[in-house]
Every structure is written in C-alpha cells, then in structure tokens.
Amino acid sequence: MSDWRPRLIASDMDGTLLRSDDTVSPATVAELERWRADGVPVVLATGRPPRWMHRIRQVLGRGTAVCCNGAVLLDLETFEILEEEALPPAVLADVTEGLRRVRPDTWFAVEYGLEFRHEPVYRPRWDVDAPGVAEAPLEEIVAVPAAKLLARHEDMGRDEFVALVEDVVGDRATVTNSSSDALAEISARGVTKATGLARVAARHGVGPGDVVVFGDMPNDIAAFDWVREGGGRAVAMAHAHPDLLAAATDVTGTNDDDGVAAFLASL
Known part of the structure; x- marks a missing residue:
C-alpha cells in the first residue's frame, strides 16, 4: 500500500x-x-x-x-x-433504572449537544461552572432525548465498571469509553x-x-x-x-x- x-x-x-x-x-x-x-x-x-x-x-x-x-x-x-441521533427518554429511563438497581452508587449525567446536566451527586471533572452546565434530578435529565448518557462510578475500576454497564445495557444502547476513569459513555443503539x-x-x-x-x-x-x-x-x-x-x-x-x-x- x-x-x-x-x-x-x-x-x-x-x-x-x-x-x-x-x-x-x-x-x-x-x-x-x-x-x-x-x-x-x-x-x-x-x-x-x-x-x-x-x-x-x-x-x-x-x-x-x-x-x-x-x-x-x-x-x-x-x-x-x-x-x-439521540437516545429516546424511554431508553434513558430504562437504562438508568437498571444500572441504579444493580449498582445504586452509579451516578449519571447527560449531554444534549450544547447543554450538560448532571445529578447533584455526580462530580464533573471539567467545565463545572461553564455556561450550559447545571445540576438536575435524574428524572428530569432523562425526560428529553439526549446525545449521550454518562454513567460514572467513583470506586470501581474502569474496565470492571464498563463491563458491568455493557452487561446491564445489553442491546438497548451502545456502550463505550474513552477515559481512564470508571466512566461509561452510552449512545443510541448502533x-x-x-x-x-x-x-x-x-x-x-x-x-x-x-x-x-x-x-x-x-x-x-x-x-x-x-x-x-x-x-x-x-x-x-x-x-x-x-x-x-x-x-x-x-x-x-x-x-x-x-x-x-x-x-x-x-x-
């Protein structure tokens, strides 16, 4: 070549x-x-x-x-x-409920494209005070379509946590990661x-x-x-x-x- x-x-x-x-x-x-x-x-x-x-x-x-x-x-x-191509609210709610049931200490945030919302307990690593970034309860942040759902665990290892998220999510959405942290990035199926x-x-x-x-x-x-x-x-x-x-x-x-x-x- x-x-x-x-x-x-x-x-x-x-x-x-x-x-x-x-x-x-x-x-x-x-x-x-x-x-x-x-x-x-x-x-x-x-x-x-x-x-x-x-x-x-x-x-x-x-x-x-x-x-x-x-x-x-x-x-x-x-x-x-x-x-x-956004995650629909029904999938957001289903996935977050399933992960919270298996690991209650999993925290969530959502990217809407130009906006970012996270649970009060979720600790953002960047842009904490940037425009468009705000705290909101989980039921509110999963109520509208989102470009990406973020699931974070503060104590588990990255690979262990991502594998757990993949197992819980199944074929309802796509799971990947790009961080050294225990942070799973979840997109719409496919x-x-x-x-x-x-x-x-x-x-x-x-x-x-x-x-x-x-x-x-x-x-x-x-x-x-x-x-x-x-x-x-x-x-x-x-x-x-x-x-x-x-x-x-x-x-x-x-x-x-x-x-x-x-x-x-x-x-």
Missing part, C-alpha cells in the same frame, strides 16, 4: 490530534492544511460534545466534526448541528464513531477504503473496524489502548510526538 493516498482524513482529538497540553502543534496544523489544500477533507471524530469544540474550531476553522461518539454531526465553520464517519464520508462520495482514521481509545474501535474491513488505514497512536492496537492496520508515534502529522507526511 506504499502508493495509497486517502481521500478523507479522520482523527480523534484527545490523546491523538491534541497534545497533552490540549493544543495542536503547528507542524500538525500545517500538515492537515497541506492535505486540505489538495482537496482532502479533514474530519474530527470525538467523544467530545459540540460545546467542547470552540477551541479546535479556532485552529482548524472549517470541516465537519463527528461529536458524542457518532451521535452528532457538527459544522465547525457555522457551528451548526447538522444531524443528531451509534458509534463508525456510523458518524460513514455519514460524513457519504457526503463526500468517499468509502471506507479511501479513509485514514487515527485514534487511541476503545471508543475508536468501531471506526477502526469500519475502515480496516473496507480496505482503508486504521492508525493507532503508540500509547493507544491495547484493544485499539489490536484493531489497527498501522501504528504511529504518540500525540506529543506529532504522530498524526508524521504518518500523513509518510504518505
């Missing part, structure tokens, strides 16, 4: 495109601009909600972002939500970064065999599988989660070593 070139570049953000200090290096920005000048779109595929995309918008300026692990498509230039990327690729007339995707955590596995099985390139960062490394076609340097830029330059 030495002469292979992508027709679409997709990248995760945290731990992948972004360095540890939450910035994108000038070298990476220049490399992405070089490809975009050649007509290759750059797509962000992230677990982040749209409300966390303002800073990257200032860096990249335009393009589409697949947010909330595939549930939301965001136009970076206009900051308009193009599409959303919604993943792969389904979001597939929708964006179709807008550009591109199939998985023409895509290179970069990532570092388990929430990237579905996108890696979609690209790899279609003949594209699924590139894991050197420090990636072992499960993602097993799904990769290639491995590049770490995010702090500009691994995304280095791999793109090699093409």
Whole structure:
C-alpha cells in the first residue's frame, strides 16, 4: 500500500490530534492544511460534545466534526448541528433504572449537544461552572432525548465498571469509553464513531477504503473496524489502548510526538 493516498482524513482529538497540553502543534496544523489544500477533507471524530469544540474550531476553522461518539454531526465553520441521533427518554429511563438497581452508587449525567446536566451527586471533572452546565434530578435529565448518557462510578475500576454497564445495557444502547476513569459513555443503539464517519464520508462520495482514521481509545474501535474491513488505514497512536492496537492496520508515534502529522507526511 506504499502508493495509497486517502481521500478523507479522520482523527480523534484527545490523546491523538491534541497534545497533552490540549493544543495542536503547528507542524500538525500545517500538515492537515497541506492535505486540505489538495482537496482532502479533514474530519474530527470525538467523544467530545459540540460545546467542547470552540477551541479546535479556532485552529482548524472549517470541516465537519463527528461529536458524542457518532451521535452528532457538527459544522465547525457555522457551528451548526447538522444531524443528531439521540437516545429516546424511554431508553434513558430504562437504562438508568437498571444500572441504579444493580449498582445504586452509579451516578449519571447527560449531554444534549450544547447543554450538560448532571445529578447533584455526580462530580464533573471539567467545565463545572461553564455556561450550559447545571445540576438536575435524574428524572428530569432523562425526560428529553439526549446525545449521550454518562454513567460514572467513583470506586470501581474502569474496565470492571464498563463491563458491568455493557452487561446491564445489553442491546438497548451502545456502550463505550474513552477515559481512564470508571466512566461509561452510552449512545443510541448502533451509534458509534463508525456510523458518524460513514455519514460524513457519504457526503463526500468517499468509502471506507479511501479513509485514514487515527485514534487511541476503545471508543475508536468501531471506526477502526469500519475502515480496516473496507480496505482503508486504521492508525493507532503508540500509547493507544491495547484493544485499539489490536484493531489497527498501522501504528504511529504518540500525540506529543506529532504522530498524526508524521504518518500523513509518510504518505
């Protein structure tokens, strides 16, 4: 595949495109601009909600972002939500009741795209006092459709807790994680970064065999599988989660070593 070139570049953000200090290096920005000048779109595929995309918008300026692990498509230039696949209230209520029954000390929060609500007992790690962030009782936060449900446990290990959530949720929704914490990210049934990327690729007339995707955590596995099985390139960062490394076609340097830029330059 030495002469292979992508027709679409997709990248995760945290731990992948972004360095540890939450910035994108000038070298990476220049490399992405070089490809975009050649007509290759750059797509962000992230677990982040749209409300966390303002800073990257200032860096990249335009393009589409697949947010909330595939549930939301965001136009970076206009900051308009193009599409959303939400969890319906009935599923939100059913899943939270089931998890609370098995582990009463599980706490919940919900992403609505541009808004965030969490139970008073849930301890947010970021944006505690940001606009759009507020406390609300569980029955209120699950009463309207949501882009993503977050389930957190303060004492269990990450893998143990995520496995428990997967077992309780079953096929009612999609469970993944992208954190070192015991934090499960729950999306509508069948919604993943792969389904979001597939929708964006179709807008550009591109199939998985023409895509290179970069990532570092388990929430990237579905996108890696979609690209790899279609003949594209699924590139894991050197420090990636072992499960993602097993799904990769290639491995590049770490995010702090500009691994995304280095791999793109090699093409």
